[in-house]
Amino acid sequence: MSVGYPSVVDLSWRVDVSLSTSRTNRVLRPYVLLRIETDAGKPPLIFEVPRDRFDELRYAVSRALNEVARLEKNDRLASVAASSTA
Secondary structure (H helix, E strand, C coil), X not given: CCCCCCCEEXXXXXXXXXXXXXXXXXXXXXXXXXXXEECXXXXXXXXXXXXXXXXXXHHHHHHXXXXXXXXXXXXXXXXXXXXXXX
C-alpha cells in the first residue's frame, strides 16, 4: 500500500468583476474563482483571489513546472549516460 496525494478530478474557474461596493460607486476589480475537486471524497475546494494574486500563483506554478521538467531531463540524461557506460 502506498501513500499518495489526492488527484484532481475536476477543475473549474471563472472571473468575476466587482462593479461597485456599498462604500464606493465604481470598483471594477477582477477576481478569479477556482473550484478544485479531488478523488479524496471530500467537498471541493473553492477559493477566490484577486487577479494580481492569481498572477503570482500562476507564475509560481509555472516556475515549479519548469523546474520539474529540468530535473526530469537531467534524470533522463543521467540514465542514458549510465546505460552507455555499462
